[in-house]
Amino acid sequence: MICRNVKLICLLACLMLLFTGCTQEKKAAPEQGKQAEMKKVTVMLDWFPNTNHTGLYVAKDKGYFKERGLAVEIIQPGEGSTTDQLVAAGKADFGVSYQESVTQARSTGIPLVSLAAVIQHNTSAFASLKEAQISSPQDFVGKRYGGWGSPMEEAVLKAVMEKAGVASDKVQNVTLGATDFFNSIGRDADFEWIYYGWDGIEAKRRGMELNLIMLKELDPALDYYTPLIVTNEKHISEQQDLVREFMTATAKGYQWSIENPDQAAEILLKNAPELNPELVKDSQAWLSQRYQEDAPRWGEQKEEVWARYANWMFERGLIEQNINAQEAFTNEFLPQ
Incomplete structure (x- = not known):
């Protein structure tokens, strides 16, 4: 009698495990489907x-x-x-x-x-060291601009300098490529084009004094x-x-x-x-x-x-x- 009961209990336990496994599989299926739909x-x-x-x-x-x-x-x-x-x-x-x-x-x-x-709004700027005394496009005359070498840069320089009443051929363009602003400014170039939200903030963090000319303040079209x-x-x-x-x-x-x-x-x-x-x-x-x-x-x-x-x-x-x-x-x- 005891053996018969033990066999019955074992059979019920197996059925419960089988049922539980099926239930878990059914529960997992929607989650797996959800992952597949990503x-x-x-x-x-x-x-x-x-x-x-x-x-x-x-x-x-x-x-x-x-x-x-x-x-x-x-x-x-x-x-x-x-x-x-x-x-x-x-x-x-x-x-x-x-x-x-x-x-x-x-x-x-x-x-x-x-x-x-x-x-x-455009947060980029022409940046130079304080001692370079560049505070307006008129001050670009006789200075070195360090940039990526794109026609866009030359066009912007020409536009803002002519608007300020000075000849754009009086600035020297130096192609620096993707150089580090902090390694090149004042050494390879007198002013460069930076994003204030990154290089400008880093300059401030280092205690470096910069003159900044925001592009959006030079021409409404440059506030892009x-x-x-x-x-x-x-x-x-x-x-x-x-x-x-x-x-x-x-x-x-x-x-x-x-x-x-x-x-x-x-x-x-x-x-x-x-x-x-x-x-x-x-x-x-x-x-x-x-x-x-x-x-x-x-x-x-x-x-x-x-x-x-x-x-x-x-x-x-x-x-x-x-x-x-x-x-x-x-x-x-x-x-x-």
Whole structure:
């Protein structure tokens, strides 16, 4: 009798284990299905990770992309191809670019479209050491400008110098490439073009006194959007849901960075530990106030800003064919 009971108990136990295993398998199935449904997305940066990109890392780290069903990989550009080329060709779904680059691309038929302005106003400046005594474009005369060697730089220098009433051929252009500003300024060049939110903040942190001439103060056309979040026309026409979900999460990431600059800096540092922690924290504190600034929402773009800068480029021969400003950007995918 006891043996019979033991056999019965063992049989019931086996049935319970079998039932439990089936139940767990059924419970796991939806989660596995959910993982399978995650859409793989690639975002290519314009340069090494910095505070221009914090909102992207926040959106990934805090699960905002995952909430929208996206498995996002953030990558840096490699050698040989630019971010614009790869995004336009669909090799990367989204990228970080600049208004001047998108304008040039669209002028030649490359189908890039801007989805959001990362920073609402141009924060770049001509920077020089205090002792160089360069405080206006008139002071560029007889000085060395160190830059990347692009026609855009020469056009800007010529425009702002002629507007100031001095000849642009009186400045010496020195091609430095992607050199470190702090190694070259005052040695290889007298003034250079920097982003204040990074090199300007670092100079202040080092106690280095700079004279700064903000580009947006020299000409209204130079207050353009830089950087931008971009994609290609095919994504906009054929994958609107993907673009909308990505931008909803991205906007949430930048909004959180605006409201929580200290924590946002920590998230960027976690993803890019090679960066200087003090620089990142100071830069983030400064830039978080300027992501949205006077716009009704983060990322908002205006047609007049696009048209004004495109006209400026066209008038100076930087693009052979002017662009339709309305087609170069969209606010459609920004959350309300």
